[in-house]
Amino acid sequence: MTGPLTPLSESPEDPFSPARAVSVxxxxxxxxxGWSERARELLGHPAEAALGRPAAFLLPPEDRAAVRTVAEGVGERGWFGVLPVLCGDGVERDFGVRARLVIRDGGIREWYLEAAPAADVTQWEIERSVMDGLFRRSPIGIAVHDPELRILRVNRPIARISGITPELARGHRTGDFLVEQDAATVESGLRQVLATGDPMIFTEQSCRLRTDPRRERLVAVSAFRLDDAEGRVLGVTQLVEDVTDRHRARHRLAMLNEASSGIGTTLDVTTTANELVDVAVPGLSDCVTVDLLEPVLLGEDPVPGALGPLRRTALKTVASKAENLLMPVGTLRSFPGDTPQGRCLATRQAVLVAEFDPTGPFSGLDELRARHARERGVHSLMVVPLTARGVVLGLVSLWRYRLPDPFEEDDLALAGEFAARAALSIDNARRYTQQHRTALALQRRLLPRDFPEHPAVAVAHRYLPAGGTAGVGGDWFDVIPLSGARVALVVGDVVGHGINAAATMGRLRTAVHTLADLDLEPGEVLSHLDDLVTRLAGEQERDDEGGSGEQVVGATCLYAVYDPVSRICSLARAGHPPPALVTPDGTIALPELPPGPPLGLGGLPFEAAELELSEGSVLALYTNGLVDGLEHDIDLGLERLRTVLAAAPARPLDETCQSVVEALLPVRPADDVALLLARTRTLPDDKVACWELSAEATAPARARAVTTAQLAEWGLEELTFTTELIVSELVTNAYRYAGGxxxxxxxHHHRLICEVSDPSSTSPYLRRARSTDEGGRGLLLxxxxxxRWGTRHARTGKTVWTEQELPGTPLAERPEVDLTALL
Structure with a gap:
């Protein structure tokens, strides 16, 4: 209730103003x-009832002693307190009272008292404290402008932002402190508030000072109009909060979110490195480079602790040209240990150089690039290691030269997050590259590299591994020479991708070669392959019990056998697309073949169809990846294939093969693609001689005679002796054991082929006769x-065939014959 107080200045709302306060x-x-009119109004006592009476009559009896206490306490500084006052209506009310001592001429002492309701005094004190706090203690900047937007008053935070004192700000405009563009934005908003009366709430604006225009700060601005009691516009009050740090934090969070979705979208090392620099420039840095160890780019495991040369993999800068500043992509270089990059590699810790000197002895830049860096204004550097699973893969270097603020610890933490995400993605890509190359190398080794010249067909082929994350698959093709100058054409596709599919493809291709050597019909070949795929799937399922490996559950295959003598092509398919056939006159057809089920389902037969092909016909065998892709369906793919193959008869096969790939696969395919083109050939009539021999004892003699005559006609007299022995043995066996x-x-073509056919299905077999045996040496001879020699079975009977090298064949390719060992 008591206490000295410094006299307070009056304000329009001051409850102690003469117009509002009680004066006594x-x-x-x-x-x-002395008794004022306001005293009569508020206290309810008329002047005639108060004048001359002791002031104690205004107080309750228990508080009347306070009058003397107040009088004695009033000094030169005055007194202020709250006293209960008895009003004229008998009600006791609290009033705030200020008292000061007045000494008149002659030393007469009087006291001047001012009083106001305590509630008004309390409210006034609160409002005065709020106003004082806003302009003296508030962390939010406040600026009061007149209707012409001249500054009337600012508090200290505004002064700190503008870089001047509150006293110097009075009378100036915003444009005197901010750059023109930012000042125009601020004043435009304030004029809008003045014109409409609608407040502006938390509008973020740029705030660049004329004294430092390169340094950008962000402020949140709110504003409201000032009106007097009669509605006249007095000005506008502006509240300004520096949100630069908040904006940067929000910006970093947005960049981190962008990095989570933008880095590691593919399993490609170079693409991931470029995604990293795209995220960091220009939001975090003006220039970013990524340097990786050579083994990482090759998909190999980096040697722990061995930090060899690094190859620049990605680079991005806000400048239009960066070649004068940094080494270009592809450059291989090493970083000395005293450079920031060298320290980063050695310690595996990020390095922050807030004040970077490009021309310094430990900058890591050569003299030319250091000079260009200094000219560009490079002033700050961060180097962050790319580390994944405990292994260093490379490093990221970030420079600033356009952004005026140097890198800080928060920037280093953000760059570390970028690097951590990128390093894990790069390591995944490296591992995928390693696996992909292994699978691709395996498949390349398992696929045929080239085919020797064959009398039945001329061939061209293409194999394209899948793009994206699918990797290599199980597509394959083959051209297998058969007996009787025939040839087998094979195209197949194993379900799945990766090493498992490639290995399964290799096993199937080996099986096809084995079955082809048995001279089985196409339907029989597919039946045996069906059994093999079923067994392989069962084996893999047992090996993968409890795991999650890829299950190879099937495959498709098209198997065709072409005979250049009869011009008959026998084909069978197991869940595979039909071939395309182009006749010499350019007619294109997709032959209707019996649609056998995919390999691995089991239990269903495979039927073959026979086509008679004219010489020069082109047979196109392919896997479904050629005609069925992401960009089009299979019908459109087949139509495009027809269009390209229409020109096949008049073009070299290899050109046609390349045209098919370019037309149907303009981009890397999503699935493996195998394509095999074969142009048929026909053996001339004068190269084939055939006789039917009756089943009688003279058959071997007649066979020798016709053979000798035919070899003389072909000019192959050198082969007469051996051929007579072969023909005599085969015909004798047929006469003795087959009958009919x-x-x-x-x-006569690339070799001399001899075939003896009989109606028996019993196959001869090779054995070594004992010294006491009189026979059994014929087949060994x-x-x-x-x-080569062998047996093939037909629907009725069999054929035993042999092949002999023609005269002029290099000795290394001709068999050595030791007849003495046989006799």
């Missing part, structure tokens, strides 16, 4: 000698005299 004058004996007519056929 007391003489030296504390009697009322015997057919002898000779084919045949095997020694020929390059």
């Amino acid at each position: 004058v007391l003489d030296g004996r504390a009697r009322v000698v 007519p015997v057919t002898l056929r000779l084919i 045949v095997a020694q005299l020929t390059a």
Whole structure:
């Protein structure tokens, strides 16, 4: 209730102003000698009832002693307190009272009292404290402008932002401190508030000072109009909060979110490195480079602790040209240990150089690039290691030269997050690259590299591994020479991708070669492959029990056998697309083949169809990845294939093959693609001789005679002796064991082919006769005299065939015959 107080200045809302306060004058004996009209209104006592009375009558009896206490306490500084006052209506009310001592001429002492309702005084004190706090203690900047937007008053935070004192700000405009563009934005908003009366709430604006225009700060501005009691516009009050740090934090969070979705979208090391620099420039840095160890780019495991040269993999800068500043992409270089990059690699810790000197001895830049860096204004550097699973993969270097603020710890933490995400993605990409290259190398080794010249067909082929994350798959093709100058054409596709699919493809291709050597019909070949795929799937399922490996559950295959003598092509398919056939006149067809089920389902037969092909026909075998892609369906793919193949008869096969790939696969395919084109050939009639021999004892003699005559006609007299032995042995066996007519056929092409057919299905077999045996040496003799021999079965009977090298064949390719060992 008591206490000295420094006199307060009046304001329009001051409850102690003369117009609002109670005024009372007391003489030296504390009697009322002065009573204002406002005293009569608020206290309810008329002047005639108060003048001359002791002031104590205004207080309750228990508080009347306070009058003397107040009088004694009033000094030169005055007194202020709250006293209960008895009003004219008998009600006790609290009033705030200020008192000061007045000494008149002659030393007369009087006291001047001012009083106001305590509630008004309390409210006034609160409002005064708020106003004082806003302009003296508030962390939010406040600026008061007149209607012409001249500054009337600013508090200290505004002064700190503008870089001047509150006193110097008075009378100036915003444009005197901010750059023109930012000042125009601020004043435009304030004029809008003045014109409409609608407040502006938390509008973020740029705030660049004329004294430092490169340094950008962000402020949140609110504003409201000032009106007097009669509605006249007095000005506008502006509240300004520096939100630069908040904005930067929000910006960093947005960049981190962008990095989470923008880095590591593919399993490609170079793409991931470029995604990293795209995220960091220009939001965090003006220039970013990514340097990776050589083994990482090759998909190999980096040697722990061995930090060899690094190759620049990605670079991005806000400048239009960066070649004068940094080494270009592809450059291989090492970083000395005293450079920031060298320290980063050695310690595996990020390095922050807030004040970077490009021309310094430890900058890591050569003299030319250091000079260009200094000219560009490079002033700050961060180097962050790319580390994943405990292994250093490379490093990221970030420079600033356009952004005026140097890098700080928060920037280093953000760059570390970028690097951590990128390093894990790069390591995943490296591992994928390693696996992909292994699978691709395996498949390349398993696929045929080239095919020797064959009398039945001329071929061209293409194999394209899948793009994206699918990797190599199980597509394959093959051209297998068969007996009788025939050839087998094979295209297949194993379900799945990766090493498992490639390995399964290799096993199937080996099986096809084995089955082809048995001269089985196409339907029989597919039946045996079906059994094999079923067994392989069962084996893999047992090996993967409890795991999550890829299950190879099937495959598709198209198997065709072409005979250049009869021009008959026998084809069978297992869940595979039909071939395309182009006749010499350009007619294109997709032959209707019996649609066998995919391999691995089991239990269903495979039927073959026979086509008679004219010489020069083109047979196109392919996997479904060629015609069925993401960009089009299979019908459109087949139509495009027809269009390209229309020109096949008049073009070299290899050109046609490349045209098919370019037309149907303008981009890297999503699935493996195998394409095999074969142009048929026909053996001339004068290269084939055929005789039917009756089943009688003279058959071997007649066979030798016709053989000798035919070889003389072909100019192959050098082969007469061995061929007579072969023909005599095969015809004798047929006559002795088969019965029925015997057919002898000779084919002269790349080799001399001899075929003996009989109606028996019993196959001869090779054995080594004992010294006491009189027979059993015939087939061993045949095997020694020929390059190849074998038996093939037909629907009725069998054919035993041999192949002999022609005269002029290099000795290394001709079989050695030791007849003495056989006799």
